[in-house]
Amino acid sequence: MAVESYDAVVVGSGAGGAMAAWMLTRAGASVLMLEAGRDYDPAEAPMLNFTRDAPLRGVGTPDKDFGYYDATVDGGWDIPGEPYAMAEGTEFKWWRSRMLGGRTNHWARNSFRMGPYDFKPFTRDGLGVDWPVSYEEMAPWYDKTETIVGVYGNNPNLENHPNSGDGVLHDPPTPRAWELFLKAGAGKLNIPVVPARRAVLTRPVDERSPCYYASECGRGCAIGAAFQTTTSLIPQARATKKLTVRTDAMVHEVILDRAGKAAGVRFIDRKTGAQREARGRVVILAASTGETARILLNTKVAGRSEGLANSSGQLGRNLMDTVGADLSATFPALEGRPRYNEDGAMGLHMYIPFWLYKEQKAGKLNFARGYHFEVGGGFNEPGDLGGLDGYGAGLRARAQRAYGSTIGFTIRGEMIPNAKSYCEIDPVLKDRFGIPALRFHFGWTDQERAMVDHFHKTTQDIVTAMGGKLNKPPETADRALRKGGEIIHEVGTARMGADRRTSVTDPYGRCWDVDNLYIGDGAVFASKAHKNPTLTIMALAMRSADHIATRLRKGEL
Amino acid sequence: MTVAVDRRTTLAWLAAALSALPEAARGTGLEGTQWPTVTLKPVTAPGYGVDPDMSDPKVPWPLTLTAAERKAATALCDMILPADGTAPAASKLGVPAFVDEWVSAPYPNQQRDRKTIVAGLAWLDAESRRRSGKVFAASSMTQRAAICDDIAFKDRIKPGHEKPAAFFTLMRRLTLRAYFSTAEGWEQIGYLGNTPIDGPYPGPTPEALAHLDKIIAGLGLAAA
Ligand SMILES: Cc1cc2nc3c(=O)[nH]c(=O)nc-3n(C[C@H](O)[C@H](O)[C@H](O)COP(=O)(O)OP(=O)(O)OC[C@H]3O[C@@H](n4cnc5c(N)ncnc54)[C@H](O)[C@@H]3O)c2cc1C
Numbered sequence: 001m002a003v004e005s006y007d008a009v010v011v012g013s014g015a016g017g018a019m020a021a022w023m024l025t026r027a028g029a030s031v032l033m034l035e036a037g038r039d040y041d042p043a044e045a046p047m048l049n050f051t052r053d054a055p056l057r058g059v060g061t062p063d064k065d066f067g068y069y070d071a072t073v074d075g076g077w078d079i080p081g082e083p084y085a086m087a088e089g090t091e092f093k094w095w096r097s098r099m100l101g102g103r104t105n106h107w108a109r110n111s112f113r114m115g116p117y118d119f120k121p122f123t124r125d126g127l128g129v130d131w132p133v134s135y136e137e138m139a140p141w142y143d144k145t146e147t148i149v150g151v152y153g154n155n156p157n158l159e160n161h162p163n164s165g166d167g168v169l170h171d172p173p174t175p176r177a178w179e180l181f182l183k184a185g186a187g188k189l190n191i192p193v194v195p196a197r198r199a200v201l202t203r204p205v206d207e208r209s210p211c212y213y214a215s216e217c218g219r220g221c222a223i224g225a226a227f228q229t230t231t232s233l234i235p236q237a238r239a240t241k242k243l244t245v246r247t248d249a250m251v252h253e254v255i256l257d258r259a260g261k262a263a264g265v266r267f268i269d270r271k272t273g274a275q276r277e278a279r280g281r282v283v284i285l286a287a288s289t290g291e292t293a294r295i296l297l298n299t300k301v302a303g304r305s306e307g308l309a310n311s312s313g314q315l316g317r318n319l320m321d322t323v324g325a326d327l328s329a330t331f332p333a334l335e336g337r338p339r340y341n342e343d344g345a346m347g348l349h350m351y352i353p354f355w356l357y358k359e360q361k362a363g364k365l366n367f368a369r370g371y372h373f374e375v376g377g378g379f380n381e382p383g384d385l386g387g388l389d390g391y392g393a394g395l396r397a398r399a400q401r402a403y404g405s406t407i408g409f410t411i412r413g414e415m416i417p418n419a420k421s422y423c424e425i426d427p428v429l430k431d432r433f434g435i436p437a438l439r440f441h442f443g444w445t446d447q448e449r450a451m452v453d454h455f456h457k458t459t460q461d462i463v464t465a466m467g468g469k470l471n472k473p474p475e476t477a478d479r480a481l482r483k484g485g486e487i488i489h490e491v492g493t494a495r496m497g498a499d500r501r502t503s504v505t506d507p508y509g510r511c512w513d514v515d516n517l518y519i520g521d522g523a524v525f526a527s528k529a530h531k532n533p534t535l536t537i538m539a540l541a542m543r544s545a546d547h548i549a550t551r552l553r554k555g556e557l
Numbered sequence: 558m559t560v561a562v563d564r565r566t567t568l569a570w571l572a573a574a575l576s577a578l579p580e581a582a583r584g585t586g587l588e589g590t591q592w593p594t595v596t597l598k599p600v601t602a603p604g605y606g607v608d609p610d611m612s613d614p615k616v617p618w619p620l621t622l623t624a625a626e627r628k629a630a631t632a633l634c635d636m637i638l639p640a641d642g643t644a645p646a647a648s649k650l651g652v653p654a655f656v657d658e659w660v661s662a663p664y665p666n667q668q669r670d671r672k673t674i675v676a677g678l679a680w681l682d683a684e685s686r687r688r689s690g691k692v693f694a695a696s697s698m699t700q701r702a703a704i705c706d707d708i709a710f711k712d713r714i715k716p717g718h719e720k721p722a723a724f725f726t727l728m729r730r731l732t733l734r735a736y737f738s739t740a741e742g743w744e745q746i747g748y749l750g751n752t753p754i755d756g757p758y759p760g761p762t763p764e765a766l767a768h769l770d771k772i773i774a775g776l777g778l779a780a781a
Contacts, residue, residue, distance in 0.1 A: 038608075046611040048751060052738040055605055055616045057655070061664045063604045068614065074607050174760030177769045184778040202757065212753035219611075333772035338764040343750035345758065382737035382746050386730040391637045391709045392702075396644065396745070399733060403746050467776050 006032040009280035011251045014102025015534045016521035016541040017286035018229035023545035025242035034249040037098030042230045045220030071106040071220030073099035081432035085439035092440035093485040101230035106218040109199040111535040115160035118529035125368045131526040132498040132507035141539040149227045150205045153197030159357045170202040176342045179350040185466035196348035199227035252435045253299040262517040268433045281557045286520035293493035297425045309511035319421045320528035322489040323413030323448045324482035327459045331468035334405035342378040367450040371413030371530045379404040411455040414530040442484030449477035491522035509544040590684040592720040595676045600663045621661040629678040632694035637732040655735035677724030
């Protein structure tokens with residue numbers, strides 16, 4: 001078979017890969033996108049299908065962990081035939097999907113910008129490392145990304161929660177009654193409750209329609225309101241005629257030329273098992289944090305044992321996820337309240353941003369970094385109404401009264417990189433294609449535990465102010481902390497830096513060791529702010545692709 | 558039926574043991590029925606897979622409850638959510654069929670629940686016979702209620718009835734889930750969503766906002 005050759009080969013079609021391809025094709029470059037999963041048509045999304053029609057009323061099963069209608073194809077916590085290992089004592093969860101658009105087809109769309117402190121955490125508190133870019137450098141890229149993606153929210157002028165440029169944000173949806181109640185309760189403790197930011201349109205953008213305020217975003221959004229690359233970046237890049245997409249293409253190593261530059265990649269056709277190659281002047285890996293590290297670690301370099309682009313020894317290291325834990329509470333004041341349609345944009349309309357930067361700076365807290373609350377509740381489509389007692393007419397009345405009176409509180413907090421948390425190639429385990437698999441190591445530290453304790457106490461205080469009661473008392477932080485990877489914000493395995501001795505890539509995601517090899521996903525994160533990572537993955541990928549486009553134009557690549 | 562020999566043998570044994578029970582047990586009155594041990598042959602039917610056709614959802618596994626179990630389950634679901642005014646009973650909304658679909662599914666959680674439910678339904682009939690000489694579904698409403706009263710309230714579980722109570726809790730969870738997933742259930746509970754809206758999300762109604770003001774004032778909080 002003839003070897004295909006392009007200006008750029010992009011591996012992965014999720015947040016990072018699609019943004020890189022979008023930017024490069026607009027700049028006139030020819031791009032081959034290789035995606036391990038199957039082709040996916042967003043029209044497959046079962047948007048208004050009834051839960052009652054789904055097997056087991058749609059609950060999660062090992063076949064579909066997040067429920068029957070979830071837009072995850074061939075994936076979830078486990079992919080048949082594609083195992084990964086965990087070191088003894090480690091419990092790490094790795095959510096993957098195998099479909100065009102990757103995990104953007106079903107992510108929750110929470111999209112918070114990182115702020116000035118988040119890019120220079122070491123400067124602020126002496127822990128971890130600084131990014132080689134500042135918020136000021138990133139601000140225009142955030143504006144451009146938010147403009148294309150479409151993000152609702154507002155600009156409340158909060159410390160380390162930057163405003164967006166004028167006119168960039170879409171109007172946030174009207175708060176629901178329980179969210180206003182929370183705002184009043186938290187307000188008593190001077191804790192802010194402000195409009196959340198989500199990648200959901202409330203006005204049209206290009207061909208994409210605004211949200212129609214129904215259908216879980218996780219099912220996929222066929223109307224294009226909730227951002228996913230399959231309704232936006234990928235079709236738009238295709239429209240330039242510069243993009244070739246090849247699905248069922250499982251990349252396993254980078255091809256190097258004699259000079260040590262990237263010449264392309266090798267992949268396996270998942271349908272036939274055949275070995276294939278693709279060539280490009282530049283290679284961009286955006287197969288997701290874990291998988292990108294795996295491809296580099298699996299690439300053999302003559303005379304070296306540590307994989308490709310790993311002269312710093314940092315490849316696979318600094319694996320981070322978001323700190324997660326949950327509590328829920330019931331509020332008598334919300335019982336039996338007047339009914340109305342509380343679906344709204346399905347996810348957060350309001351949230352609690354981190355509000356204690358000054359106290360933290362003054363040394364009044366026993367943890368160094370921030371967290372935010374994501375909250376859920378209201379008149380959701382009824383599902384598990386467990387917890388109710390009795391039977392008969394009394395039970396029915398209790399169900400009716402209790403409906404919409406519970407609020408769930410979750411922490412999304414910053415994890416500081418630690419030496420215990422990394423991934424490497426397992427010495428024996430291979431996937432069904434014979435590609436060596438990853439082995440994860442993971443551990444939390446006292447930093448994250450102290451943060452969870454603080455979240456527990458704060459939640460208790462807010463619940464008390466609202467006259468409610470926790471449904472279960474908080475556990476110890478150790479038990480309450482979700483497993484590594486479980487929040488599905490894994491980043492950091494090929495961090496960027498200003499110094500090639502301590503980082504894998506330069507500030508543009510270019511591997512220090514290979515001039516035409518770039519990383520376009522969360523692997524490049526130098527820290528993991530409590531802000532959900534995907535918006536930043538896209539802003540970085542856009543900036544990186546712009547840099548590549550300039551170099552292609554100048555003939556440097 | 559995929560459950561075949563093992564299970565039928567066990568249940569036959571159980572039925573024999575239980576039919577011997579009523580007279581003997583009724584005498585003592587105190588102990589109640591032993592929690593039966595059921596050995597079930599694992600369900601081996603395939604699940605719906607990792608990439609099912611979502612536009613045409615299907616339950617690919619065969620149902621496994623016996624006719625007798627289905628009867629007991631139906632009677633119990635209707636005790637949990639009976640007809641009430643305009644509200645239909647659980648059995649009118651397909652809840653027992655859902656319980657059958659659930660316990661017959663080839664997934665670990667459902668297979669775990671199946672053990673509890675098959676044993677629980679056997680217990681229910683045996684306990685009912687012990688008390689009234691009739692299986693649960695054939696006993697009177699008062700007799701059914703008497704059994705439920707012993708196992709349905711978490712603060713009032715009759716001593717020694719922890720397993721039947723856990724079974725009841727599970728049946729209640731499944732019944733509530735299935736019942737309130739239906740159109741009638743949505744109406745009963747007041748779920749008004751899953752309705753596309755043209756234009757901006759309207760947010761709370763004036764009535765809902767008035768209620769909010771009231772509860773905020775009631776707790777001495779400042780309005781948001
Ligand atoms: C349920 C859920 C909710 C989430 N909510 C949020 C949220 O609210 N906010 C937020 O910021 N983030 C959220 N996330 C995380 C978000 O989905 C990820 O951060 C984001 O998708 C990462 O983008 P990516 O491009 O790195 O990877 P992905 O989106 O996973 O895309 C990677 C693609 O590469 C493909 N691929 C993998 N290996 C190979 C290979 N060897 N060869 C070729 N292709 C390969 C994969 O099949 C996939 O399509 C959520 C995730 C989940 C699952």
